Amino acid sequence: MLRIVVDEREKQSGVPDELHDLGATIDYRLLDVADYVAGEYGIERKSARDFVSSLFSGRLFDQAHRISEAYETAILIVEGDLEQQMRKLKNTRSLWGALISAVLDFHVSCFFTPDPRQTAEFIITLARGGRYKGGPRAPSLIGRKPKVGDLKRVQASIVSSLPGIGPRMAEQLLASFGSVRKVFAASTTEMAVGARIGKARALSLNRILDAPYKASKTTPLQSQLR
Amino acid sequence: MLRIVVDEREKQSGVPDELHDLGATIDYRLLDVADYVAGEYGIERKSARDFVSSLFSGRLFDQAHRISEAYETAILIVEGDLEQQMRKLKNTRSLWGALISAVLDFHVSCFFTPDPRQTAEFIITLARGGRYKGGPRAPSLIGRKPKVGDLKRVQASIVSSLPGIGPRMAEQLLASFGSVRKVFAASTTEMAVGARIGKARALSLNRILDAPYKASKTTPLQSQLR
DNA sequence: ATAGCCGGGTGGTGA
DNA sequence: TCACCACCCGGCTAT
Numbered sequence: 001m002l003r004i005v006v007d008e009r010e011k012q013s014g015v016p017d018e019l020h021d022l023g024a025t026i027d028y029r030l031l032d033v034a035d036y037v038a039g040e041y042g043i044e045r046k047s048a049r050d051f052v053s054s055l056f057s058g059r060l061f062d063q064a065h066r067i068s069e070a071y072e073t074a075i076l077i078v079e080g081d082l083e084q085q086m087r088k089l090k091n092t093r094s095l096w097g098a099l100i101s102a103v104l105d106f107h108v109s110c111f112f113t114p115d116p117r118q119t120a121e122f123i124i125t126l127a128r129g130g131r132y133k134g135g136p137r138a139p140s141l142i143g144r145k146p147k148v149g150d151l152k153r154v155q156a157s158i159v160s161s162l163p164g165i166g167p168r169m170a171e172q173l174l175a176s177f178g179s180v181r182k183v184f185a186a187s188t189t190e191m192a193v194g195a196r197i198g199k200a201r202a203l204s205l206n207r208i209l210d211a212p213y214k215a216s217k218t219t220p221l222q223s224q225l226r
Numbered sequence: 227m228l229r230i231v232v233d234e235r236e237k238q239s240g241v242p243d244e245l246h247d248l249g250a251t252i253d254y255r256l257l258d259v260a261d262y263v264a265g266e267y268g269i270e271r272k273s274a275r276d277f278v279s280s281l282f283s284g285r286l287f288d289q290a291h292r293i294s295e296a297y298e299t300a301i302l303i304v305e306g307d308l309e310q311q312m313r314k315l316k317n318t319r320s321l322w323g324a325l326i327s328a329v330l331d332f333h334v335s336c337f338f339t340p341d342p343r344q345t346a347e348f349i350i351t352l353a354r355g356g357r358y359k360g361g362p363r364a365p366s367l368i369g370r371k372p373k374v375g376d377l378k379r380v381q382a383s384i385v386s387s388l389p390g391i392g393p394r395m396a397e398q399l400l401a402s403f404g405s406v407r408k409v410f411a412a413s414t415t416e417m418a419v420g421a422r423i424g425k426a427r428a429l430s431l432n433r434i435l436d437a438p439y440k441a442s443k444t445t446p447l448q449s450q451l452r
Numbered sequence: 453a454t455a456g457c458c459g460g461g462t463g464g465t466g467a
Numbered sequence: 468t469c470a471c472c473a474c475c476c477g478g479c480t481a482t
Contacts, residue, residue: 060453086340091454092344092347096455097454118312125322158387161383163477164477166475169476179438180435180437184411198461198463209407213378213406455481459477462476464471467468
């Protein structure tokens with residue numbers, strides 16, 4: 001039969017009861033990354049209200065990241081009237097942006113259900129996996145293709161970890177020098193001349209790059225080394 | 227300016243007007259695979275009603291497949307009250323199944339908006355793509371980018387922006403090499419020997435450090451030079 | 453890990 | 468050279 005692992009804290013959400021009604025076998029456990037687990041799917045369920053607040057607090061991305069690391073496929077179910085929550089917001093734009101980021105960049109598949117009953121129906125359907133209308137059985141991988149463009153982002157993110165350097169300047173620097181290593185090897189004048197970094201910024205950057213690192217006295221690693 | 231290609235048949239949907247209101251440049255064409263095109267995104271917009279019927283007729287999967295062939299990323303926007311449509315169905319499970327299949331098997335990213343206005347907001351946000359993605363292992367240190375002043379923290383934060391390098395490793399690397407610049411100048415073997423980095427990790431790091439940066443088509447310098 | 457807004461710093465341009 | 472402005476970075480806020 002259909003076995004679904006449910007986090008203990010989801011007991012009173014109403015969903016497990018519905019799942020039971022629908023004939024699934026519930027296996028309560030204390031999960032720390034997802035609310036429901038069925039096969040390869042790790043499922044996080046959130047009320048519409050909670051969804052919005054966790055979106056802005058950044059909590060959502062944290063959870064999403066952990067779920068997609070722990071399970072092959074990360075699913076997010078938003079339960080309730082999202083539209084109602086949206087009406088309260090002045091800027092829906094940031095909500096869309098965050099949602100887009102979660103789905104496209106973070107590879108979390110996001111679904112919306114009106115109530116616990118439909119959430120249960122959804123989970124059952126997902127767990128059964130009885131779909132595939134015509135296409136070949138493609139292994140459900142949302143997060144596979146962006147490997148290519150990813151490199152550019154990683155490079156940019158490294159360079160923009162420098163103080164005073166944002167995404168924009170990071171791109172400039174990388175374009176000017178050609179690789180991360182070359183950026184970090186550049187001298188003050190090379191930065192000021194080659195890229196459009198000013199003398200002032202270039203100077204402060206070089207000060208940081210060349211500053212000798214003072215190890216803290218209680219270095220846990222040193223004790224490891226001997 | 228923001229340019230969005232719109233299929234002629236979408237004219238009377240109300241969305242293009244909203245897009246125009248929001249400051250986008252509309253470019254009408256006769257598309258045969260998508261309704262809207264913005265950058266790498268091919269977007270299909272459907273009313274909730276149409277969505278349900280196309281889901282069951284299989285027409286949706288057809289379109290989905292063609293869009294994801296033609297564009298790098300396939301986006302589906304369902305506009306209107308889906309719940310209302312769902313109430314008409316006796317068996318919602320088949321709807322969930324089809325939706326799951328579209329998202330997980332056909333790699334269509336699916337979003338829901340209440341009205342044309344929000345559809346437009348969504349498309350604008352998507353097209354802007356001004357979302358900046360932090361690296362995979364960005365949120366390492368205690369905060370964000372520490373503000374200048376605490377040199378040691380800054381140094382550690384820079385080094386730990388490298389993928390696979392957390393606070394501990396960062397400290398280790400800095401202690402071994404003495405400065406940020408020296409860390410970034412280190413060769414594979416130096417990393418593997420000097421610090422406690424494994425050969426594999428050192429290799430992948432060096433690959434990223436030396437990877438040539440591919441400038442994007444919209445070179446930031448060009449826009450600046452204008 | 454969002455978008456928008458604002459303050460402060462920086463670089464480029466034209467006088 | 469200097470002043471102005473346009474741009475960018477980074478912090479704050481968000482019903």
